[in-house]
Amino acid sequence: MDSIQHIRNISIIAHIDAGKTSTTEGFLYYSGLSHRYGSIDDGTTVMDFLPEERERGITIAASAATIPWKDALIHLIDTPGHIDFTAEVERSLRVIDGAVVIFSAVEGVEAQSEKVWRQADAYGVPKIAFINKMDRVGASFERTVEQINSVFNRCALPLQLPLGVENSFTGMLDVLTREQIRFRGERNAEIIREPLSPDQDELCQRAYNAVVERLADVSEVIAELFLAEEDIPLAVLRQEIRLQTWARKIVPVFVGSAKRNLGIQPLIDAVVDYLPSPLDVPTYQAFDLKSGDPVEVKTAAAAPFAGLIFKVNASVTADLFYMRIYAGILKVNATLVNTRTGEKVRPRQLFKIFAKNTEQISEAGPGDIVGMTGLKDCSIGDTLCENRRLVTFEKISFPEPVISMVVEPKFSKDKDKLDDVLDMLCREDQTLRRASAEDTGQRLLSGMGELHLEVSLKRVSTDFNVDIRCGEPRVAYRETLKAAVVEKVVFEKVLGDTPIYAEITIAFKPLPRGETMFDIKSALRDGNIPRAYIHSAERALNDGLRTGGLHGYPLIYVAATITEIKFSQESTTEGAVAGAALQAIDQALAKVGTTVLEPIMHLEILTPDDTVGEISMFLQPRRAVIRDIYSIDQMKKIICEVPLAEMFGFGKALPRLSGGRASFSMEPSGYQEMQVK
Ligand SMILES: Nc1nc2c(ncn2[C@@H]2O[C@H](COP(=O)(O)OP(=O)(O)OP(=O)(O)O)[C@@H](O)[C@H]2O)c(=O)[nH]1
Numbered sequence: 001m002d003s004i005q006h007i008r009n010i011s012i013i014a015h016i017d018a019g020k021t022s023t024t025e026g027f028l029y030y031s032g033l034s035h036r037y038g039s040i041d042d043g044t045t046v047m048d049f050l051p052e053e054r055e056r057g058i059t060i061a062a063s064a065a066t067i068p069w070k071d072a073l074i075h076l077i078d079t080p081g082h083i084d085f086t087a088e089v090e091r092s093l094r095v096i097d098g099a100v101v102i103f104s105a106v107e108g109v110e111a112q113s114e115k116v117w118r119q120a121d122a123y124g125v126p127k128i129a130f131i132n133k134m135d136r137v138g139a140s141f142e143r144t145v146e147q148i149n150s151v152f153n154r155c156a157l158p159l160q161l162p163l164g165v166e167n168s169f170t171g172m173l174d175v176l177t178r179e180q181i182r183f184r185g186e187r188n189a190e191i192i193r194e195p196l197s198p199d200q201d202e203l204c205q206r207a208y209n210a211v212v213e214r215l216a217d218v219s220e221v222i223a224e225l226f227l228a229e230e231d232i233p234l235a236v237l238r239q240e241i242r243l244q245t246w247a248r249k250i251v252p253v254f255v256g257s258a259k260r261n262l263g264i265q266p267l268i269d270a271v272v273d274y275l276p277s278p279l280d281v282p283t284y285q286a287f288d289l290k291s292g293d294p295v296e297v298k299t300a301a302a303a304p305f306a307g308l309i310f311k312v313n314a315s316v317t318a319d320l321f322y323m324r325i326y327a328g329i330l331k332v333n334a335t336l337v338n339t340r341t342g343e344k345v346r347p348r349q350l351f352k353i354f355a356k357n358t359e360q361i362s363e364a365g366p367g368d369i370v371g372m373t374g375l376k377d378c379s380i381g382d383t384l385c386e387n388r389r390l391v392t393f394e395k396i397s398f399p400e401p402v403i404s405m406v407v408e409p410k411f412s413k414d415k416d417k418l419d420d421v422l423d424m425l426c427r428e429d430q431t432l433r434r435a436s437a438e439d440t441g442q443r444l445l446s447g448m449g450e451l452h453l454e455v456s457l458k459r460v461s462t463d464f465n466v467d468i469r470c471g472e473p474r475v476a477y478r479e480t481l482k483a484a485v486v487e488k489v490v491f492e493k494v495l496g497d498t499p500i501y502a503e504i505t506i507a508f509k510p511l512p513r514g515e516t517m518f519d520i521k522s523a524l525r526d527g528n529i530p531r532a533y534i535h536s537a538e539r540a541l542n543d544g545l546r547t548g549g550l551h552g553y554p555l556i557y558v559a560a561t562i563t564e565i566k567f568s569q570e571s572t573t574e575g576a577v578a579g580a581a582l583q584a585i586d587q588a589l590a591k592v593g594t595t596v597l598e599p600i601m602h603l604e605i606l607t608p609d610d611t612v613g614e615i616s617m618f619l620q621p622r623r624a625v626i627r628d629i630y631s632i633d634q635m636k637k638i639i640c641e642v643p644l645a646e647m648f649g650f651g652k653a654l655p656r657l658s659g660g661r662a663s664f665s666m667e668p669s670g671y672q673e674m675q676v677k
Pocket residue numbers: 014015016017018019020021022023040041056057058059080081082132133134135136256257258259260
């Protein structure tokens with residue numbers, strides 16, 4: 001086991017194409033993990049190992065790699081950059097202690113970089129920033145730092161300055177040690193640190209003063225030394241930068257070009273220097289399983305075991321589960337409890353994961369990220385812990401899918417295989433759902449956006465060799481009740497010769513359109529009613545409401561409260577109670593009617609000033625409601641809400657409207673009523 005203070009659990013997060021995969025490859029190469037430095041453009045990267053990722057250059061699966069670096073061990077959880085894969089980003093953010101945010105020095109702060117930054121903030125994740133692509137025409141370090149400052153509350157603390165720009169970008173100046181950093185040898189593996197020239201010295205002095213002044217704003221230690229005009233020892237400065245980074249008051253900024261192998265090694269040093277180890281995050285918040293009270297989980301080997309599953313690689317033979325260990329020691333075959341199901345589980349094998357290679361281990365400890373096999377009925381977001389202390393980490397909540405597509409096998413012999421594959425995809429990605437089309441009974445796959453479905457379905461043929469036919473993407477509509485209603489059902493039937501009977505009263509009402517989709521509960525006061533009947537009614541309500549309303553779409557935003565169950569010892573069965581509950585739904589629907597809801601997307605577009613008119617003209621006839629337009633440097637940020645049904649193909653239209661200069665992020669933001677013709 002590795003000593004905890006040397007562990008760093010991090011993710012690299014960025015807008016699509018900012019250079020996340022190239023930077024990750026750099027981490028793997030310089031740590032000696034990849035024999036060959038994979039390159040995105042020739043499709044040989046180590047990290048993006050699924051075939052369609054290579055093809056697209058988009059990172060889909062959040063892979064986990066363990067990277068040895070000097071004394072440290074960095075667990076790198078890769079995250080996708082495309083906004084359609086938000087849920088993958090979020091579940092990675094849950095298990096990391098720090099993040100490297102990459103910006104392109106040409107494009108600067110883009111719509112999705114802003115989004116992932118704010119997501120990281122929501123999870124309290126400290127960050128360092130890397131300004132990449134300094135070798136490209138149009139790159140500007142100063143402009144990008146200025147943008148970071150203006151969008152993110154003046155938090156940027158540049159600890160490097162670029163040496164040259166565009167084609168003549170060759171290295172960087174270290175603001176704290178006052179040295180030039182240059183690179184030499186095969187793949188620039190050798191680092192040369194040299195004294196500064198007088199010009200550089202002046203530049204660095206200014207940057208150094210800026211660092212001290214900025215730090216003095218947030219650190220008392222530095223403020224005192226600064227006011228006393230005393231020299232600040234380097235170790236003190238570093239320590240305060242570290243502490244203020246962990247406190248998320250500042251974000252140290254580094255510079256380079258991943259493609260030209262410039263600046264990666266100092267960036268890895270910075271991960272170790274400035275991002276926290278699991279020990280520096282003193283406790284993690286969880287909840288006592290019984291009382292629901294908050295409890296603190298300490299990073300300690302002696303504590304009872306607690307870990308969180310954050311990723312699954314599904315396969316026909318054995319699913320591989322990725323877990324972040326928060327406390328305690330995990331041994332192969334240990335008996336753990338899955339706090340969601342209450343079931344006992346035993347990991348049969350434990351692995352360390354080096355991108356696509358795995359190494360079997362026999363135990364792991366706090367702060368570690370491990371792969372496990374042999375777990376029954378576990379899924380993403382499950383907490384595993386020891387029976388002697390049952391806690392649960394906050395659930396990872398996945399949004400409802402908003403778009404669906406018919407998927408059928410080309411050849412009927414592949415039917416079962418396709419079912420297996422679709423099940424596997426859904427186990428890996430909880431924002432994918434399977435269903436049958438109400439009208440035709442065809443297989444339906446639902447997800448978070450066009451690209452999300454497209455990429456997932458491509459795996460069916462490339463990874464699993466099942467030829468499929470896909471329909472056009474359709475909006476996943478929903479229905480909700482028009483009004484509140486109380487329904488009483490007397491369920492009486494004769495099955496064969498046996499009469500069955502149950503009576504139930506249920507109060508239905510529409511819920512406000514917020515976070516809660518369903519609120520199904522029992523308000524029965526009579527303690528004599530068997531629990532099995534109550535469970536049966538609740539299950540029937542859960543399933544029945546999701547199955548479909550008057551127009552065939554699943555219901556949402558519905559509360560159903562069971563207020564009465566009458567039964568007889570002789571003729572009431574669980575099935576009769578379920579039948580009564582389902583009939584109550586049908587009666588309620590028929591009596592008050594339903595409203596069809598369509599998904600609305602929250603769309604943010606970052607675009608140059610002169611293209612705003614063009615983009616607005618495109619959006620207006622598409623029922624978009626523009627909420628805000630404001631300036632960031634020479635760019636405008638457009639914020640609007642727009643029905644998903646109007647947005648098919650937007651990813652392809654935007655480059656045309658903006659001359660390829662705009663970026664956008666789009667995510668489901670709820671539902672609105674729509675007119676049904
Ligand atoms: N000129 C230049 N190009 C770069 C640099 N870093 C990355 N690129 C190129 O930019 C493109 C995107 O790089 P990736 O590393 O795939 O970016 P990413 O952020 O991982 O993208 P996704 O995986 O698609 O989210 C590729 O064509 C890279 O070769 C750089 O420092 N300079």
